[in-house]
Amino acid sequence: MISTDGTKWVGEFRENKRWNIREYDNNGNLTTEWVNGVEQTGIKWKTFGNEKVQPKYEGEIKNGKMDGLGVLTYPYDGKSIVGEWKNGKEWNTKHTKKDGTLLGKSENGDWIVSWGVLDYFDES
Structure with missing residues (x-):
């Protein structure tokens, strides 16, 4: 999924929540990671x-x-x-x-x- 500002989320959502997700900014830098719904x-x-x-x-x-x-x-x-x-x-x-x-x-x-x-x- 990609937002209008270029933020990109890759991975699994559960019940509209980030579950096993990696979030990247519009330059491709990893900004945040969630494992089993917990921000790392x-x-x-x-x-x-x-x-x-x-x-x-x-x-x-x-x-x-x-x-x-x-x-x-x-x-x-x-x-x-x-x-x-x-x-x-x-x-x-x-x-x-x-x-x-x-x-x-x-x-x-x-x-x-x-x-x-x-x-x-x-x-x-």
């Missing part, structure tokens, strides 16, 4: 909408969420978030620009520090 963990690609502008995650996934080591990359500016994720949230990560400049980081789920320029607009 492991290294996978996960995209969030239009991959030309939305981030793309490559790393460990558990229960459909980023969990473990992984990299979230933003295609429009090359910024990336690298490190450890827990239950879909940043845990111990570093934010960097495409050239490697450190923008900020998180430790144990808390945002620690951010470097950069703050743009401020005053309508008065």
